[in-house]
Amino acid sequence: MSTENREDLDGERPELIGELADGLLGLRDRFRDVPVEQWREAAADPLATLVTLGDRLGVEWQESVEELLTFAHDRLTGDYAVDQFGYDPEFTERVYLPAIRFLARRWFRVEVRGVENIPADGPALLVSNHAGALPLDALILQGVVHDETGRHPRMLGADLVFKTPFMHDFARRTGSTVACPEDATRLLESGELVSVFPEGFKGLGKLYADRYRLQRFGRGGFVSTAIRAQTPIVPVSIVGSEEIFPLISTAPGIAKAFGFPYFPVTPLFPWLGVLGMVPLPSKWIIDFGEAITTDELPRGAADDPMTVFHVTDQVRITIQNRLYRLLEDRGNAFF
Numbered sequence: 001m002s003t004e005n006r007e008d009l010d011g012e013r014p015e016l017i018g019e020l021a022d023g024l025l026g027l028r029d030r031f032r033d034v035p036v037e038q039w040r041e042a043a044a045d046p047l048a049t050l051v052t053l054g055d056r057l058g059v060e061w062q063e064s065v066e067e068l069l070t071f072a073h074d075r076l077t078g079d080y081a082v083d084q085f086g087y088d089p090e091f092t093e094r095v096y097l098p099a100i101r102f103l104a105r106r107w108f109r110v111e112v113r114g115v116e117n118i119p120a121d122g123p124a125l126l127v128s129n130h131a132g133a134l135p136l137d138a139l140i141l142q143g144v145v146h147d148e149t150g151r152h153p154r155m156l157g158a159d160l161v162f163k164t165p166f167m168h169d170f171a172r173r174t175g176s177t178v179a180c181p182e183d184a185t186r187l188l189e190s191g192e193l194v195s196v197f198p199e200g201f202k203g204l205g206k207l208y209a210d211r212y213r214l215q216r217f218g219r220g221g222f223v224s225t226a227i228r229a230q231t232p233i234v235p236v237s238i239v240g241s242e243e244i245f246p247l248i249s250t251a252p253g254i255a256k257a258f259g260f261p262y263f264p265v266t267p268l269f270p271w272l273g274v275l276g277m278v279p280l281p282s283k284w285i286i287d288f289g290e291a292i293t294t295d296e297l298p299r300g301a302a303d304d305p306m307t308v309f310h311v312t313d314q315v316r317i318t319i320q321n322r323l324y325r326l327l328e329d330r331g332n333a334f335f
Contacts, residue, residue, distance in 0.1 A: 038318050052287055070094070085154070085183070086172030092152065096174045100143030103136070107281050108138065108240055114288035115148045117234055123188040124291065125226045126195040127315055128236035129214055129323065130203035133245035133264040136279060141195060142175070144286055153195040154187050156180075156250050160201075160261070162233075181225050188229040196222045198312075205250050205262035211242035212327060214320045220312035223294075227302040229312075232291035237322040240284030243333045245269070282333050285326050289318055 036182030072088065074080050082088045104110045118124065128141060138155055146152045155171075156179035162168045177183045179196065187194050197203065198217035206215060226233050250262035292315060301307040 007232055028212070037237060048303035082173070083175045085175075085187075085227065086169075087154070088173040089152075091173045092175060097139075097143055097146060097285045101147065104140050104143055104147075104284075107279070108140065108244075108284040109281075110144055110240075110284040110286055111290075112144055112148055112286050114290075115145075117288045117290050118145065118149050118151070118193070119232065119291070120149070121191070121235075123191050123229060123231045124193050125184075125188070125222060125231055125233045126193060126236050126288075127222060127233055127319070128195065128197055129212075129238055129319055130197035130199040130241075131206065131211070131238075131268070132241035132279075133195075133204060133247055134279075135204060136244060137241040138197060140241075140284070141236065141238065141286060145195075147195065151193050153193040156184055156194060156196045158200060182223060184222070185223045188225070188231050198222055198316075201261040205247065205264070207250070208242070208246040208248060212239070212323050214316055214323075217312050217316050221306040223308045223311045223315070224302040227294045227297050227308075228299055230299070231296040232293050232295075233311075233315055234291050235318045235322070237287045237289065237319050237326055238284065239287075239326040239330055240282045240333070243282035244279035246280075270311055280334070283330055283335065285330055287326055288320055289322060 067330070080090045081087065092123070118126070126141070126145070135157075137156075142153050142155055152175055155174075155176040156170055157176045158179060161171050161176070162178050162315060171177075177187070184194055184196070198220075199215040200218065202215040206213075225231075245264055245266050247264055247266060247267040251265050252262070255261065255263040266276065294309070294311070297307065
């Protein structure tokens with residue numbers, strides 16, 4: 001870790017410890033109403049205990065099992081279809097979205113604001129901040145927009161996602177594609193909602209000391225794409241994702257050895273192993289700002305660096321200012 005990062009960490013340590021304690025208390029509160037007798041019965045009948053805990057967390061077990069059985073039958077008979085990008089609506093509805101819905105509603109208690117700023121139909125580009133070590137914010141955003149509007153955003157993901165065998169298939173099936181202008185343009189021209197996270201790994205892998213400070217928005221490729229497609233840009237501000245895995249180091253040596261952009265080190269991971277990978281139950285707010293129109297610009301402006309820079313800066317400043325306001329509104333990160 002660099003000297004500068006160590007200084008930032010030293011200055012943040014008291015606050016980080018306090019917020020981490022709040023997060024652990026939040027985890028405790030998820031289970032404190034479970035009777036002691038049920039914990040004692042766990043060894044004798046772990047499945048029954050799991051079902052009981054799930055009921056207390058709001059998981060609809062019977063509905064989930066029925067849907068999974070129907071889904072499995074359709075898979076075995078080949079009665080399903082995917083689009084040209086690999087999107088599998090049936091897999092998304094029956095397997096993916098129920099899991100995301102549980103996280104959004106029960107674990108992170110997401111509050112949604114400004115959903116009326118998302119167009120009811122036609123193409124739009126949802127541009128959001130990105131944080132949290134793992135891209136849970138992208139998944140939660142996708143699920144929230146689906147439930148609030150009935151429209152499923154098609155997410156643009158990093159190359160690394162599509163070079164990883166399991167993740168490649170999962171991302172395709174749930175509506176994601178490679179973050180390249182060609183795919184983004186095709187989706188927008190088809191009238192889809194498209195979500196993009198311009199900070200990329202710089203946002204995901206930033207230290208807790210830098211939380212809610214937006215990183216560079218690349219070279220503005222998303223703006224060029226929006227101008228060419230004459231598509232509105234909806235700024236999205238997400239508060240809550242920074243606290244789920246508070247990064248204290250990115251362990252560049254380890255990351256390089258494994259070919260990762262960073263290796264997350266938090267107060268709990270890797271020290272607690274798998275338990276350290278459980279996200280802390282922070283309180284989330286997802287805010288959709290007023291759309292920034294691009295149809296008044298000529299399509300040729302997509303190749304003008306100054307125009308692209310101006311719109312990119314406008315989007316970035318809008319999101320940054322909104323993040324500061326949302327942090328004031330939220331108060332404690334976990335309660």
